[in-house]
Amino acid sequence: MRRAAVVLVLLACARHPEFARGERPTVPRDKLPKVVQPLLPGRGIYAAGGGLTSAPWRIRLTLAGELRAGTAKAGGSFVEMTERIKRLDETTLRGVIELADRAWREQREPNLHPTADYDEILIFVDGKDGWLVEGYGPLRGGAAEELVARLRKLSES
Numbered sequence: 001m002r003r004a005a006v007v008l009v010l011l012a013c014a015r016h017p018e019f020a021r022g023e024r025p026t027v028p029r030d031k032l033p034k035v036v037q038p039l040l041p042g043r044g045i046y047a048a049g050g051g052l053t054s055a056p057w058r059i060r061l062t063l064a065g066e067l068r069a070g071t072a073k074a075g076g077s078f079v080e081m082t083e084r085i086k087r088l089d090e091t092t093l094r095g096v097i098e099l100a101d102r103a104w105r106e107q108r109e110p111n112l113h114p115t116a117d118y119d120e121i122l123i124f125v126d127g128k129d130g131w132l133v134e135g136y137g138p139l140r141g142g143a144a145e146e147l148v149a150r151l152r153k154l155s156e157s
Helices: 002-014 090-105 142-156
Strands: 043-051 057-062 066-071 082-087 118-126 129-134
Touching: 043 142, 057 142, 066 142, 082 142, 090 118, 090 129, 090 142, 118 142
Parallel strands: none
Antiparallel strands: 043 057, 043 118, 057 066, 066 082, 118 129
C-alpha cells in the first residue's frame, strides 16, 4: 500500500503543469493572427513586443518547460532575431503557468491611451483553444503585465 502511494505521488509530480480547466475566454487557434501561428507552441505561451525605435523581442514557453527567447537590434525585424533556448525547472514553470492562468482569465480594461510606436502581445494556446491579449502599447496592470515581466526576466537569466 505504501509503495502504491509513493508511485502515485511520483507520477503526479512527473506530469507537466497544465493550464487550469474551467471558464476562460477562448477563440479557435486558427483565428489567431496568421503571422504568428507558425511560432505558437502546441500548448503554452507566446509573448512579443517591440516598436519603431525599440528592439523587437519574443518569448515562447511550452508547458513542458522549454523557453525560447529572441531579440533583434532596435529597428530590426523578427527575421533577424537571435534565439536562446532555456529549460525551466518544475517550480519556476508551475509559477509561470499559474500566473498565465490568471492573465488568461482576468478582465482587462481597454487601453484608452494606445501607443503608436510600441506594442506587446500575449497569446495563450492550449491545443485548439487560444486567446490573444494585446496591449496597444505595453501591457499595463494585472497579471498580464506581471507575466510579461517574469517571462522577460527568465529569458535574460
